[in-house]
Amino acid sequence: MKIGIDKIGFATSHLYVDMAELAKARNEEPGKYLVGLGQSKMAVIPPSQDPVTLACSAAAQILTPEDKGEIGLVIFGTESGIDNSKAASMYVTELLDLPENIRSFEIKQACYGATAGIAMARGYLALNPKKKVLVFGADIARYGIKTPGESTQGGGAVALLLSGDPSILEFEPQTSYLAQNAMDFWRPLGHSEALVQGKYSSQIYLDFFEKVYHDYLSRTHLSLADFSALVFHLPYTKLGLKALRKATENATPELSAKLEAQFEASREYSRNVGNLYTGSLYLSLLSLLQNSEDLVAGQRIGLFSYGSGAQGEFFSGKLQPGFKALAADKAISEMLLQRKQVSVKEYEEIYRSSLEIADNVLIKHDDDPASFVLTGVKDAQRKYAYKLAQ
Structure with a gap:
């Protein structure tokens, strides 16, 4: 049977900071961020938003009442967990009014979490072909103000609805993966900001790509020419370009x-949002589908997933006829254009807040246009609201 992506939703904050302005504030040449990193804008996440609210906003775009009734499994990939025990997915099932007779849990392995969720979903759907699975990649990437990773x-957040007979992308059966214990990026317990060895992490990313990509080709007897596009996990978009150029070293100029x-089509959204951690690869896929004019059903797309620490995987899928409807949808590009720019000073204030x-303090959310918001923490319990239901 076919198993793959039936629907894709995406949500981010209504605020952003311009990367050229941030570069100037940090006494850097704008080109270091705009060209050297390949980033133009960076989402600024206010206190009223967290991985739960972002995930709910992404899923609400795509789920119908019929979809909700058919979901049997919810997997929440994140490295921005809001509790050391309780899964973020539990809040989501209530806020989205999903049925109670489902499995629901959170999964973590740095930026690889959503891909791990997809692997589990494929097994579940093979045994339950009439069901659907909701997989999230939702994160807030934080390194700290005036740090090298800032x-x-x-x-x-990206929400993926997986099913049999998918309308967007059918996963092919072969996949190649690699795991190694590496201290390239980590966030110790009690830390709200990540620690990273930047150059080391980038090099491991490229090494992992080469290994799993060539292993995949060896296992499948395919060549680069069999792919119509390659999409990548993009902590910053220039890193994906470096990986692509490793894949095309011996390719013809035309290919x-x-x-x-x-x-370029696949990095358009990430260039203007920044790092999504677990959702990054799937935002790249969404960006490709909505910004490329050269895709047709039946073409093969290669996907490289990477999570520091470290886990890598290369797999592929074939475009299905229904992807055209998603490709024609302009809602996400319009949403990104309608965001509000904040100054570097405002960004720093929002970041710190x-x-x-604090516990037992309400969070201001009147100026947040999102339907799902974090309203505060009471007695160490997070409180959420769906504003349209009020």
Whole structure:
């Protein structure tokens, strides 16, 4: 049977900071961020938003009442967990009014979490072909103000509805993966901001890509020419471009140019949002589908997932006829255009306030246009609201 992605939703904050302005404030040349990292704008996440609210906003875009009744499994991939015990997915099932006769849990392995969720979902759907699975990649990337990693922050959520007979992308059976214990990026217990060895992490990313990509080709007897596009996990978009150029080192100029043009389409959203951690790869896929003019049903898309620590995987899928409806939808590009720019000073104030959420204090959310908001913490319990239901 076919198993794959039937629907994709995406949500981020209504606020952003311009990367050229951030570069100037940090006494850097704007080109270091705009070209060297490949980033133009960075999402700024207010205190009223967290991985739960972002995930709910992403899922609400795509779920119908019929979908909700058919969901048997919810998997929440995140490395921005809000509790050391309780899964973020539990809040989501209530806020989205999902049925209670489901399995629901959270999964963590840095930026690989959503891909791990997809692997589990494929097994579940093979045994339950009439069911659907909701997989989230939702995170807020934080490294700290005036740190080396500051320019690769961001945040948002991707919601993937997986099913048999999918309308967007059918996963192919073969996959290649690699795991190694590496201290390239981590966030110790009690830390709200990540620790990273930037150059080391980037090099491991590229090493993992080469290993799993070539292993995949060896296992499948495919070649680069069999792919119409490659999409990547993009902590910053220039890193994906470096990986692509490793794949095209021995390719013809025509094939290299075609794949690089597709890559430009795939990084458009990430360039203007920043790092999504677990959702990044799937935002790249969504961006490709909505910004490329050269895709047709039946074409093969290669996907590279990477999570520091470290886990990598390369797999592929074939476009299904229904992807055209998603490709024609302009809601996400319009949402990104309608966001409000904040100054660097405002961004810093919002950042600090998001780290200082106190118990038994209400969180201001009147100016947040999102339907799902975090309203506060009472007796160490997070409180959420669906504003349209009030």
